[in-house]
Amino acid sequence: xxSSLVMIGLANVLSVNNIACILGGTLxxxxxxxxxxxxxxxxxxxxxxxxxSFDPATGLSMLASLYVGASYGGSIAAILLRTPGxxxxxxxxxxxxxxxxxxxxxxxLGISLFASFFGGLMSGIALLTAAPLLGTLVLEFxxxxxxxxxxxxxxxxxxxxxxxxxxxxxxxxxxxxxxTVGMDLTTGTPRMTFGQINLFAGIDFxxxxxxxxSVPQALTLIENSHRGGKVASRITDRLMPRxxxxxxxxxxxxxxxxxxxxxxxxxxxxxxxxxWFAYNEAKRFAKDKSRFGKGEIAGVAAPEAANNAVVGGAxxxxxxxxxxxxSSTAILLGALMVQGIxxxxxxxxxYGDVTYxxxxxxxxxxxxxxxVGLAFTKMSVSVTRIPDGFIACAILTLCIIGAFAxxxxxxxxGLMLGFGLFGYWMSKAGVSPAPMVIGLILGPxxxxxxxxxxxxxxxxxxxxxxxxxxxxxxxxALLSILQATPFFRWLRVPFKRRLKPD
Amino acid sequence: xxxxxxxxxxxITAVAISLxxxxxxxxxxxxxxxxVLQGFKPGxxxxxxxxxxxxxxxxxxxxxxxxEYMPGATGAVAWTxxxxxxxxxxxxxxxxxxxxLMTNYIMNDAITYNTDEMTPIANVVTDPGIVVVxxxxxxxxxxxxxxxxxxxxxxxxxxxxxxxxxxxxTTILLEQAKGLSFKKVPFQGDGPSxxxxxxxxxxxxxxxxxxxxxxxxxxxxxxxxxxxxxxxTSLPDVPTMKEKGVDVVAGSSxxxxxxxxxxxxARQQLIEAFQTLAKDPDFQAQAEKRAMNLDVVTGDDYRAxxxxxxxxxxxxxxxxxxxxxx
Numbered sequence: 001x002x003s004s005l006v007m008i009g010l011a012n013v014l015s016v017n018n019i020a021c022i023l024g025g026t027l028x029x030x031x032x033x034x035x036x037x038x039x040x041x042x043x044x045x046x047x048x049x050x051x052x053s054f055d056p057a058t059g060l061s062m063l064a065s066l067y068v069g070a071s072y073g074g075s076i077a078a079i080l081l082r083t084p085g086x087x088x089x090x091x092x093x094x095x096x097x098x099x100x101x102x103x104x105x106x107x108x109l110g111i112s113l114f115a116s117f118f119g120g121l122m123s124g125i126a127l128l129t130a131a132p133l134l135g136t137l138v139l140e141f142x143x144x145x146x147x148x149x150x151x152x153x154x155x156x157x158x159x160x161x162x163x164x165x166x167x168x169x170x171x172x173x174x175x176x177x178x179x180t181v182g183m184d185l186t187t188g189t190p191r192m193t194f195g196q197i198n199l200f201a202g203i204d205f206x207x208x209x210x211x212x213x214s215v216p217q218a219l220t221l222i223e224n225s226h227r228g229g230k231v232a233s234r235i236t237d238r239l240m241p242r243x244x245x246x247x248x249x250x251x252x253x254x255x256x257x258x259x260x261x262x263x264x265x266x267x268x269x270x271x272x273x274x275x276w277f278a279y280n281e282a283k284r285f286a287k288d289k290s291r292f293g294k295g296e297i298a299g300v301a302a303p304e305a306a307n308n309a310v311v312g313g314a315x316x317x318x319x320x321x322x323x324x325x326x327s328s329t330a331i332l333l334g335a336l337m338v339q340g341i342x343x344x345x346x347x348x349x350x351y352g353d354v355t356y357x358x359x360x361x362x363x364x365x366x367x368x369x370x371x372v373g374l375a376f377t378k379m380s381v382s383v384t385r386i387p388d389g390f391i392a393c394a395i396l397t398l399c400i401i402g403a404f405a406x407x408x409x410x411x412x413x414g415l416m417l418g419f420g421l422f423g424y425w426m427s428k429a430g431v432s433p434a435p436m437v438i439g440l441i442l443g444p445x446x447x448x449x450x451x452x453x454x455x456x457x458x459x460x461x462x463x464x465x466x467x468x469x470x471x472x473x474x475x476x477a478l479l480s481i482l483q484a485t486p487f488f489r490w491l492r493v494p495f496k497r498r499l500k501p502d
Numbered sequence: 503x504x505x506x507x508x509x510x511x512x513x514i515t516a517v518a519i520s521l522x523x524x525x526x527x528x529x530x531x532x533x534x535x536x537x538v539l540q541g542f543k544p545g546x547x548x549x550x551x552x553x554x555x556x557x558x559x560x561x562x563x564x565x566x567x568x569x570e571y572m573p574g575a576t577g578a579v580a581w582t583x584x585x586x587x588x589x590x591x592x593x594x595x596x597x598x599x600x601x602x603l604m605t606n607y608i609m610n611d612a613i614t615y616n617t618d619e620m621t622p623i624a625n626v627v628t629d630p631g632i633v634v635v636x637x638x639x640x641x642x643x644x645x646x647x648x649x650x651x652x653x654x655x656x657x658x659x660x661x662x663x664x665x666x667x668x669x670x671x672t673t674i675l676l677e678q679a680k681g682l683s684f685k686k687v688p689f690q691g692d693g694p695s696x697x698x699x700x701x702x703x704x705x706x707x708x709x710x711x712x713x714x715x716x717x718x719x720x721x722x723x724x725x726x727x728x729x730x731x732x733x734x735t736s737l738p739d740v741p742t743m744k745e746k747g748v749d750v751v752a753g754s755s756x757x758x759x760x761x762x763x764x765x766x767x768a769r770q771q772l773i774e775a776f777q778t779l780a781k782d783p784d785f786q787a788q789a790e791k792r793a794m795n796l797d798v799v800t801g802d803d804y805r806a807x808x809x810x811x812x813x814x815x816x817x818x819x820x821x822x823x824x825x826x827x828x
Contacts, residue, residue: 045544049553142703143687183575185688188609188665195612197582200575267697322716323697330693331545338553340791344716408572409579448690455687456659456704 005348006128009356012057013364021058022361025065026368030376032066033073034085036210036395037402040070044331048338056339057357063335064358065365067328071271071308072116072369076380079108079300083214083395087206088271088307090437091279093213095292095299102295105381110241111297112304113373115253119305120366122257123264123312127319128359132348134265135320141266143452144463148473149266150446153273155480156280157435167431175439178203179447186451198411205272205440207403207412208419212433214399215420220427221392239378245297252282252298253305260306264313268449270326271307272441278306312362319347319355332358530563532592532768538569538758539584539596541577547712548597551756554792555626558785562775576666578606578613585619590761592768595623598759604812605666608819617812621764622804624776625757627789628797629710631672631729632740636702637722644726644746647706648680655683661695661707664688668754669695669708672729674818675750676743699723710754711737712793729753736793755797757804773801 012018032043044063051059074089079096092112099108126134141149157172158165181192182202193199256278263274282302283292292299314325315332322343324330333343339354341347347355383391403416423433457463464470482488530536538556542548549569556567572580580596581603588594598620607613633644641647651658662669665688673686687704689695692713699707700722707714715736717723725740729752733742743750758776760769779785780798789796799807 042544045549048545052553139697139701142698142701144703185690186665190610190612193612197575197578197613200578200610200612201573267694321700321722323693323700327543327545334545334550337550337792342716342719342793345720345722346716407574407579408570409574452687452689455685458657458685 005352006356008353009358009360012353012357013061013360015057018058018061018361019364019368021054021062022065022365022368023372025062026069026365026372027376029066029069029071030073030076030369030373033070033089034076034380035402036077036083036085036214036398037206037405039086039206039406040067041328041331042405043070044328048331048335051335052338056354057361059339060332060335060354060358061361061364063332064361065368067332068120068308068311068362068365068369069372071120071311072113072304072373074307075112075116075300075304076109076377079112080105080380080383081214081391081395082217083398084209086271086307087209087441088275088310089303090209090213090272090434091275091303092300094279094434095294095296098293098295099297099300100384104295105384106239107241107245107297108300109377109381110239111245111249111301113239113370113377114241114246115249115256115301115305116308116373117366117370118253119257119260119307119309120311120369121363122254123261123309124359124363124366125312126261127312127315127362128356131316131320131359134261134316135345138265138267138317138321138323138325140469141268142467143449143456144467145469145473146266146268147446147449147453148464148467148470148477149269150442150449152473152477152480153277153438153442154446155477156276157438158481159280159283159483160432160434160438164430167429168435171426171431171433172435172439175436176443177439178208178436179205179440179443182444185448186455196411198409202444203415203440204406204412205437206406207416208440209437210399210403211416211419212423212426212436214395215417216424216427216433218392218395218399219420219424221388221395225387225389225392239374239381249298249301252285252301255281255285256302256305257309260309261313261316263306264310264325265316267317267323267325268445270314270328271310274306274310274313275303276438276441278302308366315358315362318343319358321345322347530565530592530768530771531765532771533565535566535568535593536563537588537594538567539580539588539594540569540571541573541580541596541599542571543573544569544571548599548756550792551626551794552597554785554788554794555758555779558779558782559775562778563771575613576606576664577602578610578615581606581620582613582615584759584761585615588761590621590763592760592764592772595758595760595772598622598757600625600755600757600808601668601671601811601815602666602754603759604808605671605815605819608812608816609666609823617759617808619762621760621762621769622808623758623760623769623772623800625755625797625799625804625807626776627757627794628753628755629712629795630734630751630753631669632709632711632714632718632737633706633726633728634696634699634709634714634718634723635706635726636700637724639702639705639724641706641726642724644741644743647726648682650705651682651684656685658684658706659687659704660684661687661689661698661704661709663692663695663709664690668710668752671815671818672750672752673708674822675752676748678818678821679748679750696723711795715793734795755807757799759804769801776800 032038074086075092077083077085078089078092082097084090096108183200259278260274263269279302282298314329317323317325318329324333341351403413584596635641695707696714698704718725727743
């Protein structure tokens with residue numbers, strides 16, 4: 001690392017102009033993130049042409065801060081309205097919304113903001129100090145390893161299926177099944193598309209996500225709106241989290257940030273995956289697992305720390321190797337190309353001044369997030385004072401706009417509403433939509449990488465055991481499945497007996 | 503009606519005048535606003551082309567370009583819209599990626615548009631195909647790769663950007679030309695295919711120069727050959743397949759097309775705008791800076807290019823479609 005380039009980068013960022021752009025970008029990101037259906041990727045792509053006329057430092061600062069802001073913004077609607085603003089905030093709903101119902105929305109939002117800040121800051125520091133080192137790690141992850149990660153991710157379904165294992169597996173299985181809709185990667189054959197070309201690319205899981213979470217919530221609000229009384233669930237607690245709570249959550253936040261950085265590193269997985277991994281680990285390490293899903297603050301901190309840590313993580317291979325770690329960083333790479341910088345491993349050396357500017361902008365954007373986020377969140381909390389009936393209409397409107405905006409397709413709006421009705425039935429039947437979302441996210445990753453692995457390994461399953469990373473991950477997955485069955489309890493009985501005499 | 507006729511007259515005169523390069527502010531007959539249907543997500547390669555081309559085109563034609571992104575079915579959603587549902591007044595055009603534009607409907611009966619329902623305006627860039635391997639690959643030359651495939655047919659793994667993409671077909675063309683057989687591994691785009699080659703997960707990746715140039719320059723990837731007519735100025739040490747006795751020239755191209763039956767003046771104005779653009783030194787410099795290989799082919803020549811590709815790729819697909827997916 002050339003320290004003079006690092007300082008040039010810092011000096012580039014620290015101008016009044018840039019700081020204003022970072023604050024503006026963060027605010028824009030918060031807004032985009034909070035709206036279901038509008039994603040960071042979309043906003044980045046739309047903002048990109050505007051930054052052409054800026055100088056490199058200003059343009060990159062603004063884009064980076066938008067990315068950072070959007071990663072947190074998704075949790076606001078997730079906690080307050082049970083409608084995840086971005087796919088990576090879906091896991092936040094599980095505990096964030098129950099907290100909000102208990103009148104602790106302020107606490108949940110505060111923790112979400114602080115967890116996002118720490119996650120983002122940690123990944124920014126990792127980016128600044130260890131990018132070249134971690135970057136080369138990315139090349140170790142090919143189809144074989146990606147398959148193992150997807151399998152490990154699928155096992156989360158088992159642990160999320162609390163209450164009724166059967167209904168959880170049903171939901172997860174349906175998600176996996178729906179993820180097979182679309183063109184088969186290796187043959188180009190459209191499957192279960194009924195000749196409908198809008199389905200060739202598969203079901204966009206953001207569309208499904210909006211339908212599954214937001215529409216049932218809106219319908220439930222309408223159902224209950226005539227009852228009155230509970231209309232204004234006032235925020236009685238404060239936004240600033242207590243130091244004690246933060247300290248208690250610190251190991252969780254650090255672990256989740258680590259997960260976020262690593263998942264972000266790997267091309268093909270992003271914030272949507274990382275948040276579920278982090279949530280699952282938070283639950284695994286918790287003493288009292290039964291509180292998860294009913295308003296456990298650790299269940300908010302984990303996914304939020306992870307999805308903001310993904311930002312820096314995904315940038316690591318982008319700047320170390322010129323390989324984008326996510327679709328959003330692919331656009332940032334495009335922004336570098338516009339400045340005449342071709343993606344490649346010389347970003348940190350030949351173009352160090354611009355690259356370090358980007359890195360410092362990410363770090364600074366996280367600090368800006370803390371400031372702007374507090375004000376923005378305080379404002380958004382007032383949403384809960386609006387009568388439920390109005391909120392429900394607003395949610396439905398946003399759902400329709402959001403579903404349309406993803407692909408500019410009216411077909412997707414219909415699909416979203418279909419998922420919405422199904423989600424409503426699920427919520428009445430007590431089936432959690434979370435496993436279905438995981439199935440939809442990881443199904444295509446798992447299938448694609450499996451087919452590729454089989455081609456690479458000449459149709460031999462041995463290919464998964466030849467890779468040490470894949471083997472370890474698959475063993476972890478096996479243990480994770482066994483953990484959800486009574487197998488370990490049977491195993492533990494003789495162990496305990498044997499251990500006691502020692 | 504009278505005013506319109508007058509305007510047509512004026513534009514025809516204006517077009518005539520605009521043959522001299524200075525008088526370019528002709529009134530475009532297709533309207534003040536041109537919608538550009540994009541078949542891929544914002545921020546991708548098509549969008550990059552749009553952002554390079556459209557601001558300049560806008561100055562030449564005096565119209566605003568509005569991008570409408572309709573990703574889905576590798577572009578087919580947007581191209582179906584262009585062919586079947588767009589007004590053919592010159593107010594709607596689309597970025598057309600070849601060979602994807604044709605392979606989409608050659609391979610899938612459910613995709614119903616075809617290029618006869620379009621008016622090809624101009625091809626703008628062609629990114630030549632390239633064979634890359636990881637820096638520590640045992641294959642030093644393209645002959646090494648051929649020899650390995652000859653020794654154990656069907657086991658050398660070659661990454662491509664997806665079934666139906668240009669790299670997939672290039673691999674088949676090479677197989678047919680050399681009588682070899684590779685194990686074709688499809689990825690979701692050129693990027694993941696190149697990354698897999700870099701990490702040594704596959705033996706080689708058939709890719710496009712623009713996507714891997716930086717990695718080749720910095721030594722993370724080694725280029726074995728390019729599928730171009732002549733050696734590229736950017737990679738003078740990399741031999742062409744032609745030099746190696748394999749007559750395969752291929753790549754991925756992007757251009758612009760309108761629906762069939764747009765007014766002749768509109769077509770002519772668009773074509774002339776692209777011809778003017780091609781001569782703009784600033785445009786050329788910007789394209790080079792972004793590693794875009796300009797290949798401006800307009801009007802009837804672009805139509806001929808598309809027709810030729812369509813018959814070529816249909817033939818290839820017919821010969822291999824029963825084997826794909828084993």
